[in-house]
Amino acid sequence: MIGTNIHLMIGLESHIQLATKSKLFCSCSTNSSAEPNENTCEICLGYPGTKPTLNKEVVRKALMLAKIMNCKINYNSKFNRKIYFYPDLPKSFQITQYEEPIAVKGEFSIDVSASRLPNGANLSGAALDHSATAATEKKTIHITRAHIEEDPGKIEYVGGHIGTAKYVLVDYNRCGVPLCEVVTDPDFRSIDEAVTYVKKLFHLLSYLDIIDPNQEGVMRTDANISINGGKRVELKNISGSDALEKALKSELSRQSFLFAQGKVIEQETRMYSEETGTTILLRKKEQEEDYGYIREPDLLPITIDDAFVQDAWKQMKKLPEEVESEIISKYKLSKQIAYQLAFKRGLYAYYQSCLKYLKNSDLLAKWLVGDFLKCANWHNYEIEKCPSSEKLIEFMQMIETGKISEREGKELIKKMFDDPKKGLGDLAEKKGVDLDSVISEVLKENQKSVDQIKAGDPKAINFLIGQVLRKAGFKGDPNEIRKKLEKLLT
Ligand SMILES: [Zn+2]
Numbered sequence: 091m092i093g094t095n096i097h098l099m100i101g102l103e104s105h106i107q108l109a110t111k112s113k114l115f116c117s118c119s120t121n122s123s124a125e126p127n128e129n130t131c132e133i134c135l136g137y138p139g140t141k142p143t144l145n146k147e148v149v150r151k152a153l154m155l156a157k158i159m160n161c162k163i164n165y166n167s168k169f170n171r172k173i174y175f176y177p178d179l180p181k182s183f184q185i186t187q188y189e190e191p192i193a194v195k196g197e198f199s200i201d202v203s204a205s206r207l208p209n210g211a212n213l214s215g216a217a218l219d220h221s222a223t224a225a226t227e228k229k230t231i232h233i234t235r236a237h238i239e240e241d242p243g244k245i246e247y248v249g250g251h252i253g254t255a256k257y258v259l260v261d262y263n264r265c266g267v268p269l270c271e272v273v274t275d276p277d278f279r280s281i282d283e284a285v286t287y288v289k290k291l292f293h294l295l296s297y298l299d300i301i302d303p304n305q306e307g308v309m310r311t312d313a314n315i316s317i318n319g320g321k322r323v324e325l326k327n328i329s330g331s332d333a334l335e336k337a338l339k340s341e342l343s344r345q346s347f348l349f350a351q352g353k354v355i356e357q358e359t360r361m362y363s364e365e366t367g368t369t370i371l372l373r374k375k376e377q378e379e380d381y382g383y384i385r386e387p388d389l390l391p392i393t394i395d396d397a398f399v400q401d402a403w404k405q406m407k408k409l410p411e412e413v414e415s416e417i418i419s420k421y422k423l424s425k426q427i428a429y430q431l432a433f434k435r436g437l438y439a440y441y442q443s444c445l446k447y448l449k450n451s452d453l454l455a456k457w458l459v460g461d462f463l464k465c466a467n468w469h470n471y472e473i474e475k476c477p478s479s480e481k482l483i484e485f486m487q488m489i490e491t492g493k494i495s496e497r498e499g500k501e502l503i504k505k506m507f508d509d510p511k512k513g514l515g516d517l518a519e520k521k522g523v524d525l526d527s528v529i530s531e532v533l534k535e536n537q538k539s540v541d542q543i544k545a546g547d548p549k550a551i552n553f554l555i556g557q558v559l560r561k562a563g564f565k566g567d568p569n570e571i572r573k574k575l576e577k578l579l580t
Pocket residue numbers: 113116117118129130131132133134135266
């Protein structure tokens with residue numbers, strides 16, 4: 091158990107892959123589904139004599155990111171070489187912004203009492219439960235800096251982790267992929283606060299298409315954690331908010347244990363192992379100064395003006411709260427429904443594309459924020475992985491025309507998510523119950539109840555509904571059965 095006298099300090103450094111088609115300094119694709127080492131060229135592999143050229147789109151996306159972090163923009167920023175050897179770095183240096191980053195001194199607000207998000211809530215923000223945000227308190231996280239840098243390659247440890255692998259494979263596709271690293275002050279006082287920050291940041295960046303949430307490892311975080319004013323330990327390369335939570339919890343208990351025994355906590359770099367559920371030592375006492383930094387001689391400083399900044403900001407998509415107001419004024423939906431429709435990335439655009447072919451905007455919204463969203467969250471799907479809008483239009487038409495009941499609709503939506511390859515016709519057919527014929531059978535078998543109803547005793551109808559449900563294997567909607575019976579018997 092961790093005692094209550096522990097004073098916790100956490101600072102985060104998030105490496106965020108900006109959504110651009112090509113890499114930071116060459117025209118290689120950033121598509122992560124390519125074969126290993128397919129997206130490489132002389133520039134990103136650092137062949138002698140090649141020179142980098144800055145991708146302007148990266149600067150635009152970094153400026154968008156800086157805006158949501160409320161940072162001060164540096165109109166002149168520079169690149170450096172961070173020199174070190176590692177197998178994932180063919181040039182033996184990484185181009186990054188060290189002395190003069192593109193943005194500094196930002197502020198990012200998080201809801202503190204909403205930190206207690208449900209367990210298993212994923213980075214996509216899918217499981218953010220906003221019905222539980224009552225009595226929230228805002229906390230400002232100070233942003234030290236945001237700088238542009240290139241990603242190194244990716245090392246795959248075969249048969250274990252860094253300490254136990256049989257051998258390693260290197261994929262240079264990620265070499266030169268554009269990152270923006272956002273560094274916070276050590277402002278987090280609990281693990282929940284740190285997890286909330288990462289979740290909110292990921293949601294906003296995906297929402298505004300500054301990152302592509304479908305890319306693997308699109309946001310990787312290093313966490314600096316210390317207790318009671320002691321030395322800080324850096325946890326490296328944590329992908330996802332679930333892993334961040336586990337890594338911080340494990341490291342906090344390790345440090346608390348040492349502290350309780352009166353032992354010294356040393357400054358170290360560690361990694362979290364999913365396998366063991368603990369943090370593992372990588373190296374001791376590493377300082378930024380241990381790296382050799384020099385000015386990047388092959389690149390000019392980035393010089394931008396106010397027009398360029400404003401232009402980048404103009405291209406930004408609307409924030410969730412702006413989308414919410416638009417929904418309320420345009421479609422007159424309730425605040426609660428508008429909030430949910432606006433919150434999930436891409437859901438509002440999906441709603442609009444379905445609505446072109448449907449009559450009832452309220453009904454569509456109700457289904458989307460209801461069972462559709464529930465299934466999407468359960469599967470942890472971004473909107474691209476959800477059933478296509480064509481399929482949902484077909485589904486809604488079945489609902490609108492009464493071809494299927496509400497209850498059948500709920501089951502059908504689930505099947506659409508579980509079995510995405512099947513057509514709606516096949517999925518709907520499987521329900522296999524013809525209610526009308528079941529009802530006529532039940533009426534024939536229960537003449538006494540039929541007579542009672544006709545004689546003016548309404549209670550007997552409940553008995554008949556029960557019989558129909560039983561015969562139909564409990565696959566019908568009781569309200570629908572009642573309506574059908576009433577029609578036949580009165
Ligand atoms: Zn390249």
